Amino acid sequence: MSTISKITKEHYEWRSQIIKLAKADIVKTYSGSALGWAWAIVKPTITILVFWFAFSIGLRMGGKVEGYPFILWLIAGLVPWFFMNEIIVQGARSIRKYKYLVTKMKFPVSTIPTFVSLAKLAVHLCLMVIVIVIFAVYGRLPGIYILQLPFYMLCMLLFFMAWSLFSAMLSSMSKDFLNLVKSVTTALFWLSGIMWDVHKIELEWLKQILLFNPITYVSSGYRNVFIYKTWFFEEPTALLCYCVSLAVMTILAIWSYRKLIREIPDVL
Amino acid sequence: MENVVIDFRDVSKVYKLYKNDQQRLLSVFSKKVSYKKKKAVDHVSFQVRRGEAVAIFGKNGAGKSTVLKMITGVAFPTEGTINVEGRVSALLELTSGFDPEFTGRENIYLKGRLSGLKEQEIKELEQEIVDFAEIGEYIDQPVRTYSSGMKARLGFAINVNIRPEILIVDEALSVGDVAFKDKCLEKVNEIMHKDGVTLLFVTHTTSMAQQFCSRGIVMKSGKIIFDDAIDPAIEAYEKSMRKK
Numbered sequence: 001m002s003t004i005s006k007i008t009k010e011h012y013e014w015r016s017q018i019i020k021l022a023k024a025d026i027v028k029t030y031s032g033s034a035l036g037w038a039w040a041i042v043k044p045t046i047t048i049l050v051f052w053f054a055f056s057i058g059l060r061m062g063g064k065v066e067g068y069p070f071i072l073w074l075i076a077g078l079v080p081w082f083f084m085n086e087i088i089v090q091g092a093r094s095i096r097k098y099k100y101l102v103t104k105m106k107f108p109v110s111t112i113p114t115f116v117s118l119a120k121l122a123v124h125l126c127l128m129v130i131v132i133v134i135f136a137v138y139g140r141l142p143g144i145y146i147l148q149l150p151f152y153m154l155c156m157l158l159f160f161m162a163w164s165l166f167s168a169m170l171s172s173m174s175k176d177f178l179n180l181v182k183s184v185t186t187a188l189f190w191l192s193g194i195m196w197d198v199h200k201i202e203l204e205w206l207k208q209i210l211l212f213n214p215i216t217y218v219s220s221g222y223r224n225v226f227i228y229k230t231w232f233f234e235e236p237t238a239l240l241c242y243c244v245s246l247a248v249m250t251i252l253a254i255w256s257y258r259k260l261i262r263e264i265p266d267v268l
Numbered sequence: 269m270e271n272v273v274i275d276f277r278d279v280s281k282v283y284k285l286y287k288n289d290q291q292r293l294l295s296v297f298s299k300k301v302s303y304k305k306k307k308a309v310d311h312v313s314f315q316v317r318r319g320e321a322v323a324i325f326g327k328n329g330a331g332k333s334t335v336l337k338m339i340t341g342v343a344f345p346t347e348g349t350i351n352v353e354g355r356v357s358a359l360l361e362l363t364s365g366f367d368p369e370f371t372g373r374e375n376i377y378l379k380g381r382l383s384g385l386k387e388q389e390i391k392e393l394e395q396e397i398v399d400f401a402e403i404g405e406y407i408d409q410p411v412r413t414y415s416s417g418m419k420a421r422l423g424f425a426i427n428v429n430i431r432p433e434i435l436i437v438d439e440a441l442s443v444g445d446v447a448f449k450d451k452c453l454e455k456v457n458e459i460m461h462k463d464g465v466t467l468l469f470v471t472h473t474t475s476m477a478q479q480f481c482s483r484g485i486v487m488k489s490g491k492i493i494f495d496d497a498i499d500p501a502i503e504a505y506e507k508s509m510r511k512k
Contacts, residue, residue: 017381024378028369104365105358105382106341174293259296262344265337266283267292 003258010108018115025119040123041130044082048075051195065197068227072138074195076226077219079131080156081194083124084215085185087117091164092181095172099268102172109264110257113164121157128153135226142226151232152221159214159246166253169260172268192216211241214249272351273434273466274316274339279348281309281334308334310490311348318354321460321467323477323498325505326487332470335487336436339468354466357383357432359423368412372403372422375411383430393429400455401425402448421448428455434466435459453479474502 011018030036052071055061065073090097094116101107128149135141171178189195192215201207210216217238224230232239285304286292295301309331316322324332337343338350340358366375376397380390398407401422406414414422428435435456457480459465471477477484477498484501486494486508494504 020381024367024370024374028367031369100365100367101382103342105379106356107382170293170296173296174289176290176293256296263284265343 003254007110007254007257010110011114014108014111018111018118021111022115022118022122025116026122029119040126044079044127047082048078051078055195066227068140069138072135072140073223073227075131075134076223077194079127080124080152080218080222081189081192081215082127083120083156084160084218085189086120086123087160087164088167088185088188089182090116090120091160092167092171092178094164095168095264096178096268103265103268109261110165113168114161117157117161117164121153124153131226140226142229145225145229145231148232149222149225152218152225155214155221155242155246156218159218159242159249162246162249162253166249166256169253169256169264172264173260188215192219194219211238212245214242214245217242217245271318272315273318273353274314274468275349275351276312276314276335276338277349277351279309279312279338279345279350280307281331281338281343282307282346307490309338309345312487312490312492313348314485314492314495316466316468318466319460319464320483321469321481322483322485323469323471323481323501324485324487325471325474325477325501327509329489330487331490332487333438336438336468336470339434340436352434354433355383355431356434356436357427357430358436359427359438366411366419366423369410371410372401372407372414373398375422376426379426380430383432385430397422397425397429400429400451417445424452428452428459431463432459432465434468436468438470449476456480474505478502 030039048071052074055074056070061070063070091113094113095102095109097116098112101112102109132141132146167177167181171181192213193201193210194215198207198210198216198220201210220238221232224232224235283306284295285306286295286301287303291301291303295303312331312335324335326332334343336358338345339352340356341352342358365379367378370378373394376394377387377390380393381387385393401407401418401424403414403418403422406418411419411422424437427437437456453476456467460467460480467481469477469481481498484494484496484498484505485492486501486505488508493508494501
């Protein structure tokens with residue numbers, strides 16, 4: 001309990017620094033290359049086009065989904081994955097990346113994963129604006145359902161902030177953990193129902209497992225907004241399962257923080 | 269006691285040494301993983317009053333840096349209590365908390381903000397720091413392109429100018445040239461007398477410590493073996509060096 005209040009207090013007292021460091025993190029990620037900011041958009045665009053090409057033209061699976069062109073269905077679920085993919089790896093790297101804040105000055109370590117997450121969120125928001133523009137061009141704006149987009153964003157942010165703290169603590173203890181994380185991200189991508197329709201699964205046990213997968217929850221949530229036009233409260237079981245996952249991840253984050261905070265400066 | 273700004277009570281610091289990274293990761297989940305203990309600081313107690321200038325001597329590995337790190341608050345003691353009052357500005361090792369990707373100027377702002385200064389205050393100090401560091405055009409280049417001398421100069425310039433209450437200098441002056449060293453000593457003298465800054469100074473150059481420290485602490489394998497006025501401290505340090 002005292003750990004929670006300590007983390008909360010640190011975040012409150014350093015709130016303006018967190019925002020500034022998040023800005024600095026974005027600048028740092030994109031400065032030093034000629035195209036700079038454009039990379040934030042170029043990279044995802046290429047990935048989307050490659051998947052669209054492979055699935056529609058190569059595998060000829062690109063039929064309409066719920067009456068929507070395949071490409072729209074694809075980006076609705078894939079764009080949140082770009083954020084999750086970044087944060088799974090970069091979140092785990094965050095404390096290692098900002099070593100000097102830990103070993104060279106007194107700085108609240110728990111806020112490092114937070115400002116890294118916020119920096120990634122800013123990029124995600126820019127991409128979402130583009131997604132909405134694309135839907136508008138197709139004349140397929142989601143209407144009133146767009147109101148629940150912030151809800152799913154918050155779900156995504158909360159879970160992955162907890163993940164970042166947990167994983168950053170462990171990967172500062174050992175690089176092995178970081179390598180483990182890197183090697184499972186691709187697997188997570190293909191297993192979490194980003195490239196295939198979760199609604200079409202017939203295996204009951206698999207459905208059950210996926211309910212507890214926050215990646216599936218968020219990705220399907222974004223599609224609920226743009227494609228399926230479903231409110232989040234119409235799927236209470238999924239919401240409940242997500243909350244369970246969030247609680248477990250938060251407990252893990254706090255456990256790892258409490259256990260390792262005093263050791264990290266010695267090993268980094 | 270009044271005016272005590274640094275208070276160490278029976279402080280020990282033990283580093284856990286694992287065979288490799290895998291063992292260290294495993295130790296998070298299991299208590300069975302074996303490790304060696306290295307006692308870096310061994311039951312150390314001392315107090316420093318406001319405005320004091322203390323030199324800390326000792327061979328490499330005597331525990332000086334660990335003590336400074338604990339004062340700064342970046343390392344935690346295994347046993348004992350530490351009380352530090354006031355804003356600590358620490359120059360731990362050379363690259364003292366720079367972000368290598370940022371330019372020198374951006375690092376001034378970063379460091380200033382993290383030390384709790386307001387944007388306006390940093391703006392006022394900016395020119396002073398740039399002038400003091402004497403790195404010219406390089407101030408707008410990323411710090412990763414700096415030489416070690418430049419890093420040390422900028423680090424020193426920032427740390428003495430952000431109005432610290434406790435200034436910690438860890439061997440940072442050993443790389444600068446004589447002219448810059450003198451300038452630093454002058455500046456340290458100035459802020460000590462004008463603002464009553466407390467100074468903790470780690471060095472191997474006893475003559476430099478003699479110039480502005482009034483007290484000397486000699487450490488040996490994690491213990492304080494001598495703590496008194498500077499001149500006898502230097503004598504004790506030199507004697508312990510000769511003895512091996």
